[in-house]
Amino acid sequence: MSLINRTINDTDSFIRVINPYLNKIIVFLLIIFTGIIIGKILGRIVRKFLKELDFDVFIKKSFNFKHATNKISSLISWIIYVAALLVALNNVGLTTTVFNVLFSVVIITVAISLLIGLKDLIPNFIAGLSLKKDDKLKEGFFIEVDGSKGKIISLGFVETILKNSKGEEIILPNYFLKNNRVKIIKRKE
Numbered sequence: 068m069s070l071i072n073r074t075i076n077d078t079d080s081f082i083r084v085i086n087p088y089l090n091k092i093i094v095f096l097l098i099i100f101t102g103i104i105i106g107k108i109l110g111r112i113v114r115k116f117l118k119e120l121d122f123d124v125f126i127k128k129s130f131n132f133k134h135a136t137n138k139i140s141s142l143i144s145w146i147i148y149v150a151a152l153l154v155a156l157n158n159v160g161l162t163t164t165v166f167n168v169l170f171s172v173v174i175i176t177v178a179i180s181l182l183i184g185l186k187d188l189i190p191n192f193i194a195g196l197s198l199k200k201d202d203k204l205k206e207g208f209f210i211e212v213d214g215s216k217g218k219i220i221s222l223g224f225v226e227t228i229l230k231n232s233k234g235e236e237i238i239l240p241n242y243f244l245k246n247n248r249v250k251i252i253k254r255k256e
Contacts, residue, residue, distance in 0.1 A: 095155045102151020110144030187240070188225060194245035195224035204244070209253040212244060216252065 117123070117136040126135040156162045198204055199222070208219050210229070215237050217229030227244055229237040 091159050095159050098151055098155035098158060102148055102154070106144040106147035106151070109147060110140040113143050114140035187242075190242045191225045191240045194241035195222075195226075197245060198222065198227075198241055199224070204249065204251075205254075207254075208251055211250040211252055212239065213247050215239065 114136055117139060122139075123134065123136050126132050153162060153166070156165050204210065204219060204222060204227070206219050206222050209217070210219060215229060215231070217231040217237055219227060220230045220236070221228040223241075225241060227239045227241060229239065231237060
C-alpha cells in the first residue's frame, strides 16, 4: 500500500510542477495555429479583393511591377504570422529574449547585405572623387582606355559614360579608369 501511495503522491507532485508549463505550451500552440489560419484566410481575402480591382494591371502599367497582388497578400499573411508568434512568445514569457535575438540577427543580416552591396560602389565612388579632384578628365574629352574610345558624355561619382563613333554608350566604372592607362585623344571641342 505504501508503494501505491508514494507513486500517487509522486505523480501528483509531477503534475503540479508540469501543469503551469503544460498550460503555457498548449496556449502557445493554439495561438500559433490560430495565427496561421487567420494569416492564410486574410491573405486569400486580400488576394481576391485586389484581383477583383485589377490591381496587378494597374501596378504593372504604372510601375512595371509584376505579381503585386501575390506579394502584398503574402506580406499581409507573414505580418499576421509574426504577430501571432510574438503574442505566443509573450504568453510564454520569452518575448524580450527572442525579440533581442531576432533583432540582432536582422541587424547583422542587413549590415552584411549592405557591405556586400557596397563592395563595388565604395572603390568606384572614391575613384570618382579622385578623378574629379585631379581635374584631368572632363566631359567632352575624347579618350581611349583599354581599347575603348569615345567622348566623355558624363563623368559621375561612380561611373563615366563614353559615346563611341558608332553612337553607342560605353559605361566604365571609375575604379577601372583610375587604375588603367587613359589616353586623352582630344580635349573639349
